[in-house]
Amino acid sequence: MKLKSMDTWALPGGFIELNQTAEEAADEVLKNRTTIDNIYQQQFQVFTDPKRTNAEHIKHLINKGVLESSTLDWFENRFISIGFYALVEYSKVNKPQPDFISEKCQWISINDLPQLMLDHSIIIRDAYQRLKKDLYEKPIGLNLLPEKFTMPELQALYETILQKKIDRRNFRRKMLSLDILIDTKEKRMGSSNRAPIVYQFDKKKYYQVLEEGYHANLF
Amino acid sequence: MKLKSMDTWALPGGFIELNQTAEEAADEVLKNRTTIDNIYQQQFQVFTDPKRTNAEHIKHLINKGVLESSTLDWFENRFISIGFYALVEYSKVNKPQPDFISEKCQWISINDLPQLMLDHSIIIRDAYQRLKKDLYEKPIGLNLLPEKFTMPELQALYETILQKKIDRRNFRRKMLSLDILIDTKEKRMGSSNRAPIVYQFDKKKYYQVLEEGYHANLF
DNA sequence: GCAAAAGTGTTAGACATACACCCATGC
DNA sequence: GCATGGGTGTATGTCTAACACTTTTGC
Numbered sequence: 001m002k003l004k005s006m007d008t009w010a011l012p013g014g015f016i017e018l019n020q021t022a023e024e025a026a027d028e029v030l031k032n033r034t035t036i037d038n039i040y041q042q043q044f045q046v047f048t049d050p051k052r053t054n055a056e057h058i059k060h061l062i063n064k065g066v067l068e069s070s071t072l073d074w075f076e077n078r079f080i081s082i083g084f085y086a087l088v089e090y091s092k093v094n095k096p097q098p099d100f101i102s103e104k105c106q107w108i109s110i111n112d113l114p115q116l117m118l119d120h121s122i123i124i125r126d127a128y129q130r131l132k133k134d135l136y137e138k139p140i141g142l143n144l145l146p147e148k149f150t151m152p153e154l155q156a157l158y159e160t161i162l163q164k165k166i167d168r169r170n171f172r173r174k175m176l177s178l179d180i181l182i183d184t185k186e187k188r189m190g191s192s193n194r195a196p197i198v199y200q201f202d203k204k205k206y207y208q209v210l211e212e213g214y215h216a217n218l219f
Numbered sequence: 220m221k222l223k224s225m226d227t228w229a230l231p232g233g234f235i236e237l238n239q240t241a242e243e244a245a246d247e248v249l250k251n252r253t254t255i256d257n258i259y260q261q262q263f264q265v266f267t268d269p270k271r272t273n274a275e276h277i278k279h280l281i282n283k284g285v286l287e288s289s290t291l292d293w294f295e296n297r298f299i300s301i302g303f304y305a306l307v308e309y310s311k312v313n314k315p316q317p318d319f320i321s322e323k324c325q326w327i328s329i330n331d332l333p334q335l336m337l338d339h340s341i342i343i344r345d346a347y348q349r350l351k352k353d354l355y356e357k358p359i360g361l362n363l364l365p366e367k368f369t370m371p372e373l374q375a376l377y378e379t380i381l382q383k384k385i386d387r388r389n390f391r392r393k394m395l396s397l398d399i400l401i402d403t404k405e406k407r408m409g410s411s412n413r414a415p416i417v418y419q420f421d422k423k424k425y426y427q428v429l430e431e432g433y434h435a436n437l438f
Numbered sequence: 439g440c441a442a443a444a445g446t447g448t449t450a451g452a453c454a455t456a457c458a459c460c461c462a463t464g465c
Numbered sequence: 466g467c468a469t470g471g472g473t474g475t476a477t478g479t480c481t482a483a484c485a486c487t488t489t490t491g492c
Binding site: 150151152168169172191192193194195196197 | 441442443444445446447
Binding site for chain 1: 235237238239240241242262264265267268269297299301352355356434
């Protein structure tokens, strides 16, 4: 999210209320930014360096009238952040919503990050590392693809996250061996080549595998 | 640690000072309990359920005179805990030290846990799960074994953590293939069987592998 | 019919698993 | 010499990685 009146961007975030878990608070943040409920999220790290936060950005926002000066005291406290990554199907989010201190909220490729406030670059790096690691232990896709999808689409997802090419035929075999896909018997028509089979996740089996994890040497 | 005047045990823990990272605070806890510095530690999860803590134990300790009644207000706050696991060479810790609210502090097998306060059983379960997972991605042993050790000793460590038997010959081959062991050319004499080779870790390579991680299908 | 991309199958090599044999030590 | 357990080697099957061929679709 781009902060108002600044050239600095920030990750979406928020505070944990006294009667909330961190997960509930993260859910709220996700809902407010995407208008979507029940997004898959994973806690991955706590950031506790006392020097990681300061009130510099806040002071600037107060000067510009974005925040009231009475908030300065609060923001001069010491903050820790619990890092979560979340998986959202990009196309489901019509327009990511900014909050009141930000000018706009939008999707940005990890290969094209702008300048970020505080330690948010580090948080993104760590989240991405963890996501890549988790890819080898848990299925993904249920949260990142439409209800129905094709094998090439699923593969594109993996290739995007891992940032590498995967052999089409080996990918297919591995995915099918996980036994979490249902062949809908439909085909995705429309392009001038063989129409790929349309799959959907077997949700019961999907969650079961997600729970147990595997230890695949995928790709 | 067994709490004074109660049949309930607790994990070692403490508070994070305003100018400390969580890691520094954990280091202090570890130093105070074990008298050892620079223990390997790994953050694994934050526990934030608002209902996870309550002041019941504290009230009891106040009634028994262990804590002053003025501390009650503080302990009626809402607390979150950042879970760390740490790896310590058991034999290096002559006598684990209790703190002022506990009667004794001692090593307890994970197979023989007593009744624990609050959600500490869950914390232990999660820590153990994470440790087992990490075992497949990072070397351990530098923190859990004496400077010099034998292959059977290293194997016993793995078998203890994973709680399963490993084939002696396959274990040896895998460990040697990681290329983090130095053959000291010594042998551990003393028992009425072939004397095993004494190894030590190649610390440079060890830390390198620890950093990079691997993705071994170990055992 | 042709181009493009998906589905199916195969094969060589790497790795995991299981086990057999020999060797060194203390008594 | 014998019991015990460590060091070395090898066979078998399974899985990964690389690649060839066939099929289906739109134009």
